[in-house]
Amino acid sequence: MTPSTADTTHTPQTGANDPDTADRNTTENDVQATANAAASGAPGTADVIIIGSGPGGYATALRAAELGRSVVLVERGDALGGTCLNRGCIPTKALITTARAVDAVRQAPNVGIDATITGIDFGTMVTYKNRIVRTMTEGLRGLLAHRGVVVLQGEATVTDPARRMVTIQANGGRDQVLCFRKAGVSESCGTTVNVQADDIVLATGSRPTPLPCHDFAGALIDSTQALSLVHVPATATIIGSGSIAVEFATIWSAGGCEVTMLIRHGRALSHWDRRSGTTLTRELKRRGIHIIPDTQITGVDVGVNLGATVHYTDAAGQERTIFSELALTAIGRVPNTDDAWCRALGVDMDDDGHIVTDAYGRTKASGIWAVGDITRGPGLASRAFAQGITIAERMAGHDCTPVDDDAVAQVVFSSPEAATVGCTMEQARDREDLDHVRESMYPMLSNARMLMSGSAGSMSIVSGERREQPGVEVVLGVHIVAPNASDMIGEAEQIIANRIPLDRASSLTHPHPTFSEAFGEALLLADGRPLHTR
Numbered sequence: 001m002t003p004s005t006a007d008t009t010h011t012p013q014t015g016a017n018d019p020d021t022a023d024r025n026t027t028e029n030d031v032q033a034t035a036n037a038a039a040s041g042a043p044g045t046a047d048v049i050i051i052g053s054g055p056g057g058y059a060t061a062l063r064a065a066e067l068g069r070s071v072v073l074v075e076r077g078d079a080l081g082g083t084c085l086n087r088g089c090i091p092t093k094a095l096i097t098t099a100r101a102v103d104a105v106r107q108a109p110n111v112g113i114d115a116t117i118t119g120i121d122f123g124t125m126v127t128y129k130n131r132i133v134r135t136m137t138e139g140l141r142g143l144l145a146h147r148g149v150v151v152l153q154g155e156a157t158v159t160d161p162a163r164r165m166v167t168i169q170a171n172g173g174r175d176q177v178l179c180f181r182k183a184g185v186s187e188s189c190g191t192t193v194n195v196q197a198d199d200i201v202l203a204t205g206s207r208p209t210p211l212p213c214h215d216f217a218g219a220l221i222d223s224t225q226a227l228s229l230v231h232v233p234a235t236a237t238i239i240g241s242g243s244i245a246v247e248f249a250t251i252w253s254a255g256g257c258e259v260t261m262l263i264r265h266g267r268a269l270s271h272w273d274r275r276s277g278t279t280l281t282r283e284l285k286r287r288g289i290h291i292i293p294d295t296q297i298t299g300v301d302v303g304v305n306l307g308a309t310v311h312y313t314d315a316a317g318q319e320r321t322i323f324s325e326l327a328l329t330a331i332g333r334v335p336n337t338d339d340a341w342c343r344a345l346g347v348d349m350d351d352d353g354h355i356v357t358d359a360y361g362r363t364k365a366s367g368i369w370a371v372g373d374i375t376r377g378p379g380l381a382s383r384a385f386a387q388g389i390t391i392a393e394r395m396a397g398h399d400c401t402p403v404d405d406d407a408v409a410q411v412v413f414s415s416p417e418a419a420t421v422g423c424t425m426e427q428a429r430d431r432e433d434l435d436h437v438r439e440s441m442y443p444m445l446s447n448a449r450m451l452m453s454g455s456a457g458s459m460s461i462v463s464g465e466r467r468e469q470p471g472v473e474v475v476l477g478v479h480i481v482a483p484n485a486s487d488m489i490g491e492a493e494q495i496i497a498n499r500i501p502l503d504r505a506s507s508l509t510h511p512h513p514t515f516s517e518a519f520g521e522a523l524l525l526a527d528g529r530p531l532h533t534r
């Protein structure tokens, strides 16, 4: 397996042999065989070709290669890892590390440390973020090479869906498609490369949604531009109240920026459970973030070096404006499925442009699969990883468990964190397959570690019975706001996804004294056996 070069000025060399496993040897032999074919001008072949190297694409590639399939992964960007590693999860969390440190210093006097913040060096924050990103993307390149995945750098299009032919063209100012078989070693392999595969996996990801009234321009920026800033803005307006809005409010506010959030509803995370949204909104305000609820954006004025003036109507219907150095639009993302070649694949798409698949990632078109943000469901790296594994195993003929979107946990890495999995009380009440739905609220400050943290929080558990299993109460949803919510939600996800009965889940111990103990106590409370609560 290797790509063929349409202009055969260069014969690709084979990668170094890695004798770790027999499967790897098979793959390397395929590489050699098709490299010879490529030299004679025949089309390159692979068992699987994947378009896009984000979490969905690279997880599929890693698992497919592990299962002994020959894999080509195509990425048009310079770095591997897609949005998550380069413009999403990793850089934001690297910057949030600073926000955590700021919180710790603010809390320091309460625990006997005389500490104040005399300045925040955003340049150092950016260097730190870039170093983390580089380490992760280079690590991914090394891992892919180790598994025998051939990486091509160029713009991919599916040119013949029926034959599963993908054409890769040099892009980004380069006149050659680059081929990586070893980490860090590239070979030029022509301006255009064709690869024919048994299976094509689409993993082209998503991009920020612009405001209906104004595209991104000047000081009206998206999250990618926000991550490229080399200074903290003095003032910023953030439009939206989802994960991106709340995380940038946390980062910039910690860096000394005066942040105003213009939100459509009465609370941040309005599509989450009410208690979490209300608690988090209060905590963000307590940290100095200005939140204006029930607004509707009517226009934005921007100009080079002139900042951004956002026009909106407030809760009373009054026309208002707010001026700031920057305005960040964070109102969701659109799937990258609008290219003509993608529309011509013969796959079904929903009204938002998401590709429709079955539970295993298979589209309507034979041999074409889709993974990650281009499919309908939570736009999360964690989900894309799990989908990628499922697709690779299904393509290899394995019997595997599909991803259950209803049991995918979401975390917002604010201060404090917010985390959710499963359904809210309102959603559970509306479902016809559930009976005896109820909600119990655990008072977070009765947990010792919560008390020590100096932060407020909330935790609620939604439970009920599934009609198919009457008499067995199970956990249906868990919603947490707490400094370590991201660590606690994993346990809740296991309990919900594996449908562990509430009486069994609540009988497990939790190390003492920990934040996770709060979840154990909340389960006991939900099961009608409260210990340290009334």
Ligand SMILES: Cc1cc2nc3c(=O)[nH]c(=O)nc-3n(C[C@H](O)[C@H](O)[C@H](O)COP(=O)(O)OP(=O)(O)OC[C@H]3O[C@@H](n4cnc5c(N)ncnc54)[C@H](O)[C@@H]3O)c2cc1C
Residues within 6 Å of the ligand: 051, 052, 053, 054, 055, 056, 057, 058, 074, 075, 076, 077, 081, 082, 083, 084, 085, 087, 088, 089, 090, 092, 154, 155, 156, 157, 203, 204, 205, 206, 223, 244, 336, 371, 372, 373, 374, 379, 380, 381, 382, 383, 384
């Ligand atoms: C600011 C931000 C923070 C986030 N934080 C988190 C978080 O903390 N936790 C979490 O779980 N999720 C987070 N996410 C979401 C997460 O990043 C995405 O869900 C995830 O990256 C989706 O993976 P993907 O593989 O579907 O697509 P992407 O990661 O978008 O990757 C798609 C790749 O395909 C490439 N591509 C597209 N078209 C072509 C083509 N024609 N040829 C070649 N290559 C192509 C693109 O260059 C890109 O590299 C965050 C997102 C953002 C924006």
Ligand SMILES: NC(=O)c1ccc[n+]([C@@H]2O[C@H](COP(=O)([O-])OP(=O)(O)OC[C@H]3O[C@@H](n4cnc5c(N)ncnc54)[C@H](O)[C@@H]3O)[C@@H](O)[C@H]2O)c1
Residues within 6 Å of the ligand: 211, 212, 239, 240, 241, 242, 243, 244, 245, 247, 263, 264, 269, 270, 271, 297, 330, 331, 332, 333, 378, 379, 380, 410, 411, 412, 413
């Ligand atoms: N920690 C994480 O897991 C994390 C962090 C960042 C981003 N992400 C992912 O990235 C994607 C994008 O995040 P996001 O925060 O942009 O989207 P989101 O879907 O989380 O939130 C969008 C917000 O924008 C608001 N909104 C929508 N249209 C609007 C309009 N016209 N005017 C004003 N407000 C409007 C919505 O009410 C909502 O509050 C999501 O899929 C998210 O899961 C995840």
